[in-house]
Amino acid sequence: MAIVLGPNRYGKAEVRVVRVTRDGGTHRIRDLNVGVFLSGDMDEVHLTGDNAAVLTTDTQKNTVFAFAKKYGIGELEEFGLLLARHFVDSQPTIHHARVQLEEYAWDRITGPHSFVKGGTEVRTAVVHSDGSGGAESVVSGLKDLTVLNSTGSEFHGFVEDEFTTLEPTNDRILATAVTAQWRHRGTDSKWDESYAAARNALLDAFATTHSLSLQQTLYAMGRRALEERPELCEVRMSMPNKHHFLVDLEPFGMDNDNEVYFAADRPYGLIEGTVLTDDAPDAPSAWN
Numbered sequence: 104m105a106i107v108l109g110p111n112r113y114g115k116a117e118v119r120v121v122r123v124t125r126d127g128g129t130h131r132i133r134d135l136n137v138g139v140f141l142s143g144d145m146d147e148v149h150l151t152g153d154n155a156a157v158l159t160t161d162t163q164k165n166t167v168f169a170f171a172k173k174y175g176i177g178e179l180e181e182f183g184l185l186l187a188r189h190f191v192d193s194q195p196t197i198h199h200a201r202v203q204l205e206e207y208a209w210d211r212i213t214g215p216h217s218f219v220k221g222g223t224e225v226r227t228a229v230v231h232s233d234g235s236g237g238a239e240s241v242v243s244g245l246k247d248l249t250v251l252n253s254t255g256s257e258f259h260g261f262v263e264d265e266f267t268t269l270e271p272t273n274d275r276i277l278a279t280a281v282t283a284q285w286r287h288r289g290t291d292s293k294w295d296e297s298y299a300a301a302r303n304a305l306l307d308a309f310a311t312t313h314s315l316s317l318q319q320t321l322y323a324m325g326r327r328a329l330e331e332r333p334e335l336c337e338v339r340m341s342m343p344n345k346h347h348f349l350v351d352l353e354p355f356g357m358d359n360d361n362e363v364y365f366a367a368d369r370p371y372g373l374i375e376g377t378v379l380t381d382d383a384p385d386a387p388s389a390w391n
């Protein structure tokens with residue numbers, strides 16, 4: 104039996120870069136968390152410790168800051184593509200780059216240079232590139248988009264075995280924190296417009312679907328995004344069921360007509376799924 108090196112990559116995780124753009128006295132601010140992960144001719148560094156092929160993770164981090172200065176931070180996906188292509192194009196030993204990005208929102212308060220941090224929602228992007236002219240993929244998304252329907256949700260007809268205690272319901276709160284990623288067919292979408300429209304499609308489907316299960320809602324959301332955005336071919340979602348349990352007020356001589364809930368934080372159901380068009384090209388490297 105021989106022991107061999109399997110798939111590997113290396114890079115700098117969580118480069119926190121804040122870019123201020125000064126437009127006269129008016130400032131704009133972008134707040135990103137960038138991860139760079141590279142792979143290529145890395146047998147020697149693992150097998151013998153020869154670092155000749157290694158572009159250091161320190162250099163990768165510096166490149167993120169230098170690009171933020173040199174090119175500014177435009178659309179999130181575009182910034183990721185710029186970085187990913189640079190690493191592969193400039194280094195003969197690097198054949199594949201993955202750049203993952205998170206963006207945190209800052210909303211203007213008043214005046215030209217004051218901001219308040221946005222909510223918990225985070226915009227995300229993952230870019231893979233084998234270099235200019237090579238295979239590339241772009242996955243956009245968001246995480247922690249927290250939503251709630253205070254009615255319009257039922258859950259019944261499920262399996263009942265000897266351990267089942269859950270009561271069927273025709274009216275419950277449905278709440279979740281959506282993490283969603285959507286894969287683009289190409290690498291030339293209008294990124295900001297596409298992001299806003301996909302987000303709206305998810306939100307609108309959540310709000311307007313009369314839900315018989317969170318699974319059904321998940322499918323309706325992914326489907327809506329794909330129907331409305333032809334530049335997309337696959338949506339992956341992870342949605343915790345933020346359970347709201349009716350409080351028993353009978354001991355106090357009161358009824359509870361779906362008015363008072365206990366918001367439990369754990370354990371929670373975790374509903375995950377993929378929705379895709381039947382012509383979606385295979386793209387394993389877009390996700391790995």
Ligand SMILES: O=c1[nH]c(=O)c2[nH]c(=O)[nH]c2[nH]1
Pocket residue numbers: 258269315316317318344372
């Ligand atoms: O929408 C739901 N899906 C489930 O699979 C499930 N399981 C559960 O206990 N509550 C719910 N709700």
